[in-house]
Amino acid sequence: MIQLYNTLTQRKEPLKTLEPGKVRMYVCGMTVYDFCHLGHARVLVAFDVITRYLRHSGYDVTYVRNITDVDDKILRRADENGEAFTALTERMIEAMHEDERALGVIAPDQEPRATGHMDDMLRMIQTLIEKGFAYAADNGDVYFAVEQFDGYGKLSKKKLDDLIAGARVDVSEVKRSPADFALWKAAKPGEVSWPSPWGDGRPGWHIECSAMSTCCLGNTFDIHGGGPDLLFPHHENEIAQSEAATGQPFVNYWMHAGAVRVNKEKMSKSLGNFFTIREILEKYPAEVVRYFLVSSHYRSQVDYSEENLAEASSTLTRLYHALRGLKPAVDVPETDYDARFQAAMDDDFNTAGANTVLHALASEINRLRRDGEEVEASRQAAVLVRLGGALGLLQQDPEAFFQSGSGEGPSAEEIEQQIEARAEARRNRDFAEADRIRDTLAEQGVILDDSREGTSWRRA
Numbered sequence: 001m002i003q004l005y006n007t008l009t010q011r012k013e014p015l016k017t018l019e020p021g022k023v024r025m026y027v028c029g030m031t032v033y034d035f036c037h038l039g040h041a042r043v044l045v046a047f048d049v050i051t052r053y054l055r056h057s058g059y060d061v062t063y064v065r066n067i068t069d070v071d072d073k074i075l076r077r078a079d080e081n082g083e084a085f086t087a088l089t090e091r092m093i094e095a096m097h098e099d100e101r102a103l104g105v106i107a108p109d110q111e112p113r114a115t116g117h118m119d120d121m122l123r124m125i126q127t128l129i130e131k132g133f134a135y136a137a138d139n140g141d142v143y144f145a146v147e148q149f150d151g152y153g154k155l156s157k158k159k160l161d162d163l164i165a166g167a168r169v170d171v172s173e174v175k176r177s178p179a180d181f182a183l184w185k186a187a188k189p190g191e192v193s194w195p196s197p198w199g200d201g202r203p204g205w206h207i208e209c210s211a212m213s214t215c216c217l218g219n220t221f222d223i224h225g226g227g228p229d230l231l232f233p234h235h236e237n238e239i240a241q242s243e244a245a246t247g248q249p250f251v252n253y254w255m256h257a258g259a260v261r262v263n264k265e266k267m268s269k270s271l272g273n274f275f276t277i278r279e280i281l282e283k284y285p286a287e288v289v290r291y292f293l294v295s296s297h298y299r300s301q302v303d304y305s306e307e308n309l310a311e312a313s314s315t316l317t318r319l320y321h322a323l324r325g326l327k328p329a330v331d332v333p334e335t336d337y338d339a340r341f342q343a344a345m346d347d348d349f350n351t352a353g354a355n356t357v358l359h360a361l362a363s364e365i366n367r368l369r370r371d372g373e374e375v376e377a378s379r380q381a382a383v384l385v386r387l388g389g390a391l392g393l394l395q396q397d398p399e400a401f402f403q404s405g406s407g408e409g410p411s412a413e414e415i416e417q418q419i420e421a422r423a424e425a426r427r428n429r430d431f432a433e434a435d436r437i438r439d440t441l442a443e444q445g446v447i448l449d450d451s452r453e454g455t456s457w458r459r460a
Contacts, residue, residue: 142183185201222252328385
């Protein structure tokens with residue numbers, strides 16, 4: 001049985017879904033005002049692996065990941081660009097999808113947008129007002145009355161009294177309590193807005209996810225996930241407003257991916273160590289980046305560095321080397337490696353442990369090939385590809401992997417021409433020229449591998 005760490009209870013628990021064999025999961029997605037960065041990649045890949053493994057284990061998964069397409073940051077950036085906010089969000093959504101596809105992230109089953117659920121948000125806000133959990137302020141804002149909801153802080157383990165005592169309150173504050181948060185924001189003159197019973201405005205960030213998740217998955221669903229920075233206040237506020245509105249438990253399991261650091265420092269624009277996904281993909285093949293993110297446990301902190309990416313490239317290359325030149329067999333039954341892989345992944349999606357199994361299997365394939373047991377090697381290669389697929393890895397043709405790269409260096413056609421020239425030099429016993437060609441290609445980041453079948457190549 002799959003055990004997963006529940007942030008709500010702060011312990012591992014067996015996965016018991018509301019409907020046997022089915023998982024309903026919602027993950028907070030992007031606020032689309034700029035290109036996705038490395039922290040987004042961590043969340044995208046982490047929950048992609050979780051979805052893949054749940055399906056690999058036989059679960060019918062409904063995976064919902066939202067898009068926040070109206071927000072103060074979006075409106076501010078669109079104004080700076082001199083464009084409609086919808087033009088900005090459409091462009092950034094397409095860029096996000098391009099990044100996802102590059103990283104091998106499967107599209108969610110549903111991808112609701114905030115602007116498509118205004119009526120749902122308004123209904124939820126009205127319900128909260130009628131139940132006494134929210135109030136309309138004199139300026140047209142609507143706030144959630146945190147002190148009216150028992151159990152506020154149960155996810156983050158923060159105490160309401162401490163939050164109130166530590167809050168800074170402006171002189172013009174219209175909230176009843178400094179801990180109250182906005183459900184609806186009154187529009188200033190000229191701002192993008194929607195009509196509401198309390199005046200023109202737009203929704204607060206937290207109510208968006210409560211409305212979209214319950215509309216797509218019901219009042220109670222199995223798993224809610226997101227990045228580490230969302231635990232408080234976003235997810236805490238989601239729980240409060242959702243459970244206050246429906247009177248039912250909101251989510252059974254809360255999951256949060258680990259933070260990303262760069263060279264052992266917090267990733268920050270102010271520190272100049274802030275990287276977008278596409279900037280990273282200009283330097284490293286996409287599957288190497290994915291392998292780097294998958295090779296550590298999803299809850300652990302990831303340290304991005306040139307050295308760690310180089311190590312990821314080297315270790316992924318070893319896995320593909322085991323597959324190179326083999327045609328995986330078909331219809332291979334489960335093996336001991338499947339059981340070991342499952343044991344690791346059933347333990348809170350422990351990809352680090354699962355990765356150890358992949359490398360043990362690759363070593364076994366290499367041994368079989370050395371011993372001339374090609375048939376059994378092909379059977380084990382099928383297992384390696386099958387298990388790799390549960391992590392979104394090892395699905396390329398090995399030659400395509402080895403010949404992929406950042407786009408720098410000679411083209412494949414130029415490399416093949418040089419390999420043929422080297423072969424001709426060797427036939428003529430001009431070994432100095434053959435060595436020169438090999439060394440020149442190596443300087444250009446191309447490694448030649450000679451075997452009985454001929455010469456193959458890969459980018460370093």
